[in-house]
Amino acid sequence: xxxxxxxxxxxxxxxxxxxxxxxxxxxxxxxxxxxxxxxxxxxxxxxxxxxxxxxxxxxxxxxxxxxxxxxxxxxxxxxxxxxxxxxxxxxxxxxxxxxxxxxxxxxxxxxxxxxxxxxxxxxxxxxxxxxxxxxxxxxxxxxxxxxxxxxxxxxxxxxxxxxxxxxxxxxxxxxxxxxxxxxxxxxxxxxxxxxxxxxxxxxxxxxxxxxxxxxxxxxxxxxxxxxxxxxxxxxxxxxxxxxxxxxxxxxxxxxxxxxxxxxxxxxxxxxxx
Amino acid sequence: xxxxxxxxxxxxxxxxxxxxxxxxxxxxxxxxxxxxxxxxxxxxxxxxxxxxxxxxxxxxxxxxxxxxxxxxxxxxxxxxxxxxxxxxxxxxxxxxxxxxxxxxxxxxxxxxxxxxxxxxxxxxxxxxxxxxxxxxxxxxxxxxxxxxxxxxxxxxxxxxxxxxxxxxxxxxxxxxxxxxxxxxxxxxxxxxxxxxxxxxxxxxxxxxxxxxxxxxxxxxxxxxxxxxxxxxxxxxxxxxxxxxxxxxxxxxxxxxxxxxxxxxxxxxxxxxxxxxxxxxxxxxxxxxxxxxxxxxxxxxxxxxxxxx
Numbered sequence: 001x002x003x004x005x006x007x008x009x010x011x012x013x014x015x016x017x018x019x020x021x022x023x024x025x026x027x028x029x030x031x032x033x034x035x036x037x038x039x040x041x042x043x044x045x046x047x048x049x050x051x052x053x054x055x056x057x058x059x060x061x062x063x064x065x066x067x068x069x070x071x072x073x074x075x076x077x078x079x080x081x082x083x084x085x086x087x088x089x090x091x092x093x094x095x096x097x098x099x100x101x102x103x104x105x106x107x108x109x110x111x112x113x114x115x116x117x118x119x120x121x122x123x124x125x126x127x128x129x130x131x132x133x134x135x136x137x138x139x140x141x142x143x144x145x146x147x148x149x150x151x152x153x154x155x156x157x158x159x160x161x162x163x164x165x166x167x168x169x170x171x172x173x174x175x176x177x178x179x180x181x182x183x184x185x186x187x188x189x190x191x192x193x194x195x196x197x198x199x200x201x202x203x204x205x206x207x208x209x210x211x212x213x214x215x216x217x218x219x220x221x222x223x224x225x226x227x228x229x230x231x232x233x234x235x236x237x238x239x240x241x242x243x244x245x246x247x248x249x250x251x252x253x254x255x256x257x258x259x260x261x262x263x264x265x266x267x268x269x270x271x272x273x
Numbered sequence: 274x275x276x277x278x279x280x281x282x283x284x285x286x287x288x289x290x291x292x293x294x295x296x297x298x299x300x301x302x303x304x305x306x307x308x309x310x311x312x313x314x315x316x317x318x319x320x321x322x323x324x325x326x327x328x329x330x331x332x333x334x335x336x337x338x339x340x341x342x343x344x345x346x347x348x349x350x351x352x353x354x355x356x357x358x359x360x361x362x363x364x365x366x367x368x369x370x371x372x373x374x375x376x377x378x379x380x381x382x383x384x385x386x387x388x389x390x391x392x393x394x395x396x397x398x399x400x401x402x403x404x405x406x407x408x409x410x411x412x413x414x415x416x417x418x419x420x421x422x423x424x425x426x427x428x429x430x431x432x433x434x435x436x437x438x439x440x441x442x443x444x445x446x447x448x449x450x451x452x453x454x455x456x457x458x459x460x461x462x463x464x465x466x467x468x469x470x471x472x473x474x475x476x477x478x479x480x481x482x483x484x485x486x487x488x489x490x491x492x493x494x495x496x497x498x499x500x501x502x503x504x505x506x507x508x509x510x511x512x513x514x515x516x517x518x519x520x521x522x523x524x525x526x527x528x529x530x531x532x533x534x535x536x537x538x539x540x541x542x543x544x545x546x547x548x549x550x551x552x553x554x555x556x557x558x559x560x561x562x563x564x565x566x567x568x569x570x571x572x573x574x575x576x577x578x579x580x581x
Binding site for chain 1: 301302303304305306308309310312313316317319320321323324327332377380381384385387388389395396397398399400401402403404405406407408409412413414415416417419422424426427430456460461464465468469488503506510513516517519520523524537538541542545546551554555558559561562565566568569573
């Protein structure tokens with residue numbers, strides 16, 4: 001029995017280590033290439049010993065449009081998350097606590113929005129946004145991001161509210177309005193969950209590619225759109241491309257590492273704890 | 274005369290206020306949902322209705338007017354070999370992506386339970402691919418697959434295997450993209466299933482151990498049945514995501530070579546934004562939506578009960 005358990009664990013270690021190596025090789029190779037000086041980027045087979053340099057980052061950010069892309073990504077993400085929290089959190093509270101006709105149906109409807117293929121709404125989005133004169137504006141892109149961020153926030157926050165004791169009710173007995181009570185008493189309690197939710201949804205907006213591809217031009221192109229421009233049919237600037245990739249991926253990887261407890265709930269719309 | 278009207282005004286005011294209070298009290302639930310609801314109606318439902326309208330008109334970007342043409346767009350799309358090609362590519366993509374990532378993710382989540390040392394480190398590594406933006410993953414793998422500067426050929430050369438250019442040929446491009454898809458999304462399956470596995474109760478396992486049940490028996494009789502709700506959630510999420518995949522494929526191959534990787538999302542994108550035929554693109558979109566609806570129907574049939 002004990003021996004079988006030992007071999008089981010050894011087998012598990014072997015497989016998990018192998019898979020980890022397969023995951024890490026592309027990530028580390030890309031990471032290292034971002035710090036390669038120009039001349040050896042094209043060497044074949046790749047050179048792995050060299051003096052690391054920040055040249056690629058410098059060129060991407062200052063000589064090319066990286067800094068603008070970064071700024072655009074931050075603005076669009078912040079704008080869409082801000083608005084979604086503003087309308088989504090009260091809705092989540094209501095759907096967790098208050099009695100209302102058709103509540104179940106409403107929740108089902110909100111979750112079904114997750115199933116819509118984005119390309120289906122991308123065409124009408126483009127025509128409508130263009131007609132409103134919002135093509136290549138922060139407002140235009142942020143508006144379309146609400147279509148996934150609000151449902152995510154409602155579902156995840158509903159879960160957090162549902163498991164919090166009814167603290168706001170006692171504050172209401174003391175004469176607060178519901179809004180005041182929720183704001184002053186309940187919100188501080190769910191704050192960690194609220195922060196995690198906001199960051200999770202921000203990750204999705206930060207990584208979004210298709211809508212940005214369709215709705216942004218030279219002024220508001222976000223980071224993923226910027227990264228793709230380093231690859232053309234004629235020429236690829238590998239070092240610069242991976243510097244850009246690192247700028248996109250590093251913050252999200254750090255967030256995922258710190259938030260991994262909340263990740264499951266966020267990705268499954270609160271269906272799996 | 275000076276006093277009385279004032280009184281009535283005040284009286285009326287207070288009844289209005291009372292009515293307002295009563296209204297708020299009775300409809301608090303709805304009032305708190307209303308801002309989100311109306312925003313969603315504006316940013317999703319209205320565009321979807323507009324998309325439905327588009328599918329019945331002849332709208333070409335850069336052309337004036339959009340005459341109503343009935344079902345002509347649908348007729349065109351359903352007779353278009355390239356659309357039918359994209360449907361079959363999507364089916365291949367969804368089947369391979371979902372089944373492979375599921376099997377690998379499930380295997381990893383079960384193996385993870387057997388190890389003690391370094392569990393949180395491995396967990397972190399195994400979940401990292403899904404955090405990275407798909408275009409970034411796609412571009413990185415384009416470099417790996419690159420026959421001249423990439424990583425793949427030096428590795429193949431080390432094992433004395435023939436050199437490859439996987440994205441260059443219609444025979445291998447789909448497999449090459451699917452490898453990357455599975456590389457990225459196995460991590461999602463693992464993350465969710467491992468959370469499910471970790472929250473399983475211990476007692477049935479202890480009982481099975483006492484009865485001397487083998488690992489295979491334990492898996493089929495205990496783990497799998499208890500994990501079913503979580504497995505269904507994972508399968509639905511993966512199916513929906515694989516069905517609508519765009520970013521990875523567009524960045525890696527843009528549907529080529531020779532349409533060998535053109536899934537439905539890419540077809541619609543190309544018709545709409547390369548050929549500027551919004552009507553036809555929207556019609557193909559409605560057909561795709563129908564497919565998503567089918568998945569949704571299965572989902573509600575099996576999952577909504579578990580949820581409540």
